[in-house]
Amino acid sequence: MIIPESSNYWLKNAHIPACLLENGGENLSQTREGLSQVDLKIVQGKIQKITPSNDNLEDIPTIDLEKKIIFPCFVDVHTHLDKGHIWERSPNLTGTFENALTAVTNDSQIKRKPDDVYRRFEFALKCSYAHGTMAIRTHLDSSGEQGKINLQVAQELKKEWSDRLTLQAVCLVPLDYYQRPEGLVLADRLAEAGQILGGVAYMSPHLEEELQTVFKIAKERDMKLDLHVDENGDPNSRCLQKIAQATLDNDYINKVICGHCCSLAVQSQDVVKRTIELVKAAQIGIVSLPMCNLYLQDRQAGVTPFWRGITRVHELKAENISVCFASDNCRDPFYGFGDHDMLEVFRESVRIAHLDTPYADWSKSFTSNPAQLMGLPKSYGKIALNSSANLIIFRARYFSELFSRPQADRLVLREGKRIKAVVPEYSELDDLIFLN
Numbered sequence: 001m002i003i004p005e006s007s008n009y010w011l012k013n014a015h016i017p018a019c020l021l022e023n024g025g026e027n028l029s030q031t032r033e034g035l036s037q038v039d040l041k042i043v044q045g046k047i048q049k050i051t052p053s054n055d056n057l058e059d060i061p062t063i064d065l066e067k068k069i070i071f072p073c074f075v076d077v078h079t080h081l082d083k084g085h086i087w088e089r090s091p092n093l094t095g096t097f098e099n100a101l102t103a104v105t106n107d108s109q110i111k112r113k114p115d116d117v118y119r120r121f122e123f124a125l126k127c128s129y130a131h132g133t134m135a136i137r138t139h140l141d142s143s144g145e146q147g148k149i150n151l152q153v154a155q156e157l158k159k160e161w162s163d164r165l166t167l168q169a170v171c172l173v174p175l176d177y178y179q180r181p182e183g184l185v186l187a188d189r190l191a192e193a194g195q196i197l198g199g200v201a202y203m204s205p206h207l208e209e210e211l212q213t214v215f216k217i218a219k220e221r222d223m224k225l226d227l228h229v230d231e232n233g234d235p236n237s238r239c240l241q242k243i244a245q246a247t248l249d250n251d252y253i254n255k256v257i258c259g260h261c262c263s264l265a266v267q268s269q270d271v272v273k274r275t276i277e278l279v280k281a282a283q284i285g286i287v288s289l290p291m292c293n294l295y296l297q298d299r300q301a302g303v304t305p306f307w308r309g310i311t312r313v314h315e316l317k318a319e320n321i322s323v324c325f326a327s328d329n330c331r332d333p334f335y336g337f338g339d340h341d342m343l344e345v346f347r348e349s350v351r352i353a354h355l356d357t358p359y360a361d362w363s364k365s366f367t368s369n370p371a372q373l374m375g376l377p378k379s380y381g382k383i384a385l386n387s388s389a390n391l392i393i394f395r396a397r398y399f400s401e402l403f404s405r406p407q408a409d410r411l412v413l414r415e416g417k418r419i420k421a422v423v424p425e426y427s428e429l430d431d432l433i434f435l436n
């Protein structure tokens with residue numbers, strides 16, 4: 001398939017999830033999987049017309065997609081680009097969460113100079129861009145000197161990649177960090193950089209007090225919050241409920257994202273019901289990280305894992321809570337694989353969380369939902385009139401075809417032009433990874 005160099009052309013007979021079209025594709029017929037067959041007219045890099053497929057031809061180049069699926073470019077709302085791609089030098093040989101923490105801390109103490117962070121971070125951006133992502137939020141380990149380096153690198157790369165990727169950063173420290181003066185310094189640094197306040201919530205006797213401080217800091221600086229929550233299989237881990245309550249108490253509605261929330265899946269129906277009510281009232285966005293959760297949760301040496309580790313995405317979505325899926329860690333001690341490919345995240349999420357039959361509007365959880373939670377312009381994550389033609393064309397016509405191959409030959413269009421980027425060679429990082 002050749003995309004014309006011309007600035008005006010038609011993409012005919014595309015299959016597009018109706019929920020990703022402007023107005024949810026109303027008035028368009030849909031397949032049982034929610035795909036609508038449409039024609040897109042691209043003019044000067046923008047989508048000028050979206051029509052039901054028809055035989056009308058104009059005297060401009062036309063590509064017949066024969067029902068190939070088009071998605072808007074992806075939005076990856078939860079990553080850790082500062083610590084990715086270190087697996088070979090800092091592997092997690094037991095695969096447990098505890099060992100991941102230790103391995104990452106050791107790696108940071110010995111090896112992460114600015115150039116090291118920069119090159120691995122940029123490697124991740126190259127992968128994301130080549131796979132068709134256009135906006136990324138990354139959490140950054142934020143304690144001490146390493147924290148300063150990570151933010152500085154993120155800011156540099158945000159600027160350098162601004163014509164290709166929208167990048168947001170969130171600081172990552174345990175919540176009790178904000179009880180100390182260095183917590184305020186960190187919050188000021190992030191606020192000054194226009195970024196997001198984050199942290200890891202743990203069930204501790206001081207959690208409510210810690211949350212009061214975090215909300216106070218966020219309100220004073222008008223910062224959004226993005227927290228790591230209940231990343232475990234302990235039914236007594238109820239941080240999500242406490243955060244939702246604190247969000248309501250502080251009148252900070254619609255400004256909080258909670259990632260992971262694994263333990264919600266192992267709690268009693270009563271606790272789940274109450275927590276979901278509070279999350280809904282607080283308009284908290286939930287981000288599930290299925291690949292990383294499946295990898296880390298329920299892992300014990302010599303024991304076959306029993307549960308899948310993900311939160312209750314169906315129950316949350318049924319209450320109209322914004323649910324997203326994202327990459328999380330990549331080739332680091334928290335997750336030994338990954339390539340920053342949101343199609344892989346989608347495919348794995350479908351399998352792990354049974355998002356299929358019906359697929360309904362789950363496509364939004366990888367595109368428009370994260371775009372909205374990140375506060376991006378309305379055109380992100382959607383296929384809308386007059387928005388830039390930032391599209392991915394897959395060599396697949398139905399979801400079964402889409403998810404049965406890696407789709408490594410997908411075409412990514414940015415502003416209507418095919419990008420030439422490919423994923424980088426692993427050997428680019430060899431001098432950083434294979435140290436003597």
Ligand SMILES: [Zn+2]
Pocket residue numbers: 078079080139228259328329
């Ligand atoms: Zn994370």
